[in-house]
Amino acid sequence: MERGLQGCRRINLQSGFSTADMSSRMNLKDKLQDDTLDLSMSDLQEVPVKDIAVIRKASHLDLSNNRLVSLPKTFATLTHIVKLDLSKNQLTELPENFGDMRQLKYLDLYSNNISRLPLSLGELKNLKWLDLKENPLTPGVASVAGLCSNAKECQACARNVVAYLSSAKRAIDEEQQRRIIAIAAVEAEKGAAPTKKDGKKKKKKAEHKESRSQLDRENSAGLKSDRQKTNGHTSALRLKSEYKNTYGLSSSPRDGIAGRLCRGLIKLFFWLIAISILVVLGLVLLPLFDKKRADSISDYLELQTGQPVRYYQQSSSEYLDKFIDNVILWTEQAQIVLKEIYSKYFAIGSSLKNDL
Numbered sequence: 001m002e003r004g005l006q007g008c009r010r011i012n013l014q015s016g017f018s019t020a021d022m023s024s025r026m027n028l029k030d031k032l033q034d035d036t037l038d039l040s041m042s043d044l045q046e047v048p049v050k051d052i053a054v055i056r057k058a059s060h061l062d063l064s065n066n067r068l069v070s071l072p073k074t075f076a077t078l079t080h081i082v083k084l085d086l087s088k089n090q091l092t093e094l095p096e097n098f099g100d101m102r103q104l105k106y107l108d109l110y111s112n113n114i115s116r117l118p119l120s121l122g123e124l125k126n127l128k129w130l131d132l133k134e135n136p137l138t139p140g141v142a143s144v145a146g147l148c149s150n151a152k153e154c155q156a157c158a159r160n161v162v163a164y165l166s167s168a169k170r171a172i173d174e175e176q177q178r179r180i181i182a183i184a185a186v187e188a189e190k191g192a193a194p195t196k197k198d199g200k201k202k203k204k205k206a207e208h209k210e211s212r213s214q215l216d217r218e219n220s221a222g223l224k225s226d227r228q229k230t231n232g233h234t235s236a237l238r239l240k241s242e243y244k245n246t247y248g249l250s251s252s253p254r255d256g257i258a259g260r261l262c263r264g265l266i267k268l269f270f271w272l273i274a275i276s277i278l279v280v281l282g283l284v285l286l287p288l289f290d291k292k293r294a295d296s297i298s299d300y301l302e303l304q305t306g307q308p309v310r311y312y313q314q315s316s317s318e319y320l321d322k323f324i325d326n327v328i329l330w331t332e333q334a335q336i337v338l339k340e341i342y343s344k345y346f347a348i349g350s351s352l353k354n355d356l
Contacts, residue, residue, distance in 0.1 A: 028048070028055060032055060032057065032058055035057060035058060036058065036062065037052065037058035037061050038062045039062060039063050039066070040064045040066070040085070042066060044063065045066075045067050045069070047063065047068065047072065047075060049075055049077065058080075058081075060082065060083040060084075061078070061085070062085045063085060063086050064087045064089070065087075065088045065089075069090045070093070072095070073096075073097055075095055075098075076095055076097040076101055078101065080103065082103050084107050084108070086107075086112070087109065087131070089111075090112065091112040092112075092113045093114060093116060094114070094118050095118065096118045096119075096120060098118050098121055099118065100120070101124070103126060104124055104126065104127055105127060107127060107130050107158070108129075108130075110134055110135075111134040112134070112135050113135070115135070115138060117161070117165060119169040121162065121165050122163075122164070122167075122168070122169050123166070124162055125162065127162055128158055129155055130145075130154060130158035131157070132157065133147075133148055140164075144161055280316070284317055287317055294313070
C-alpha cells in the first residue's frame with residue numbers, strides 16, 4: 001500500500017511539472033509586444049531556450065532582474081536575437097559558443113559577476129553597444145572596456161572588446177599551430193634518426209662500388225670519351241643557365257610566388273565581378289517569379305547594409321520593363337517594315353511570273 005501511494009505521488013508531481021511547463025509556454029506569447037519579449041523580473045533561474053527559439057518574431061529579449069547564474073550552451077542557438085538585456089543577474093560567465101549569435105547588436109551585461117569573457121565574443125562583428133559596468137572583470141578587459149557612462153563610450157566598449165578578443169583568439173591559434181608544427185618536427189626527427197644511419201651505410205657501400213667501377217673504366221680504353229661526355233653535359237647546363245638569366249627565365253621561388261599571387265588576384269577580381277553581376281540579375285529578375293521572397297530578401301539586405309536596396313530593385317525592374325516594351329515595339333515596327341518591303345518588291349515579282 002505504501003509503495004502504491006508513493007507511485008501516485010510521483011505521478012502527480014510529474015503531471016504538475018508538465019502543466020507548469022505548458023503554462024509557461026503560454027505566458028511567453030503573452031509577454032511578447034511587437035518584436036520585444038519581456039521576461040524581466042520573472043524570478044527566472046534558468047532560461048527557457050526551447051520556448052524562446054519558437055518565437056522567431058522576438059528580436060529583442062529582456063532577461064534583466066532575474067536570478068540567472070549561468071546560461072546553457074543552447075542559448076547560442078537564439079541566432080535571431082538582435083538586442084539582449086542580461087543586466088542585474090548573477091551570471092559568472094558566458095558560454096564558450098556565445099559568438100554564434102552573429103546578429104547581436106546590443107548586449108547589456110550590467111551588474112553581474114562576470115570576470116572573464118569567451119574568446120568567441122570577438123566574432124560578434126555586428127555588435128554596436130556593450131555595457132560591462134559593475135562586473136569583476138580582469139584588468140586587461142576592464143582597461144579595454146572603459147567606463148561606458150554614455151552611448152558613445154558603450155559603442156566604443158563594444159568595438160574595443162570585440163577587437164581585443166579577436167586578436168587574442170588569433171594569437172592563441174597561432175601559438176597552438178606553432179606547437180603542433182614543433183611537435184611534428186620532433187617526431188619526424190625521431191623517426192628519421194635510424195633511417196639516416198642506414199642511409200649512411202648504403203651511401204658508403206655505393207661509393208665503394210663506384211670507386212671500383214671507376215678504376216675498371218680507367219684501365220679500359222673508354223676513359224677519354226666518358227670525360228668528353230661529362231664536359232659536354234656541364235657545358236649544356238651552363239648554356240641553359242645563361243639563356244635563362246639573359247632572357248629573364250630564372251626559376252627563383254620569389255618570381256614564382258609573385259606570379260601565382262598576381263594570377264590569383266586577377267582571378268579573384270573577375271570572380272567578384274561575375275558574382276556581383278549574378279547578384280544584381282537575381283535581384284532584378286526574382287520579383288518576376290516570386291515577389292514575396294524578393295521583398296523579404298531586399299528587406300534583409302537593407303537591414304544589414306543600410307542601403308536602399310528596394311529602391312535600386314524597383315528602378316532596375318522599371319528599366320527592365322521599359323527595355324522589354326521597347327524591344328516589343330522594335331519587333332513590331334520591324335515586322336511592319338518587312339511586310340511593306342515584301343509586298344512592294346517580292347509580291348510584285350511573283351505576280352509577274354504568274355502572268356507570264
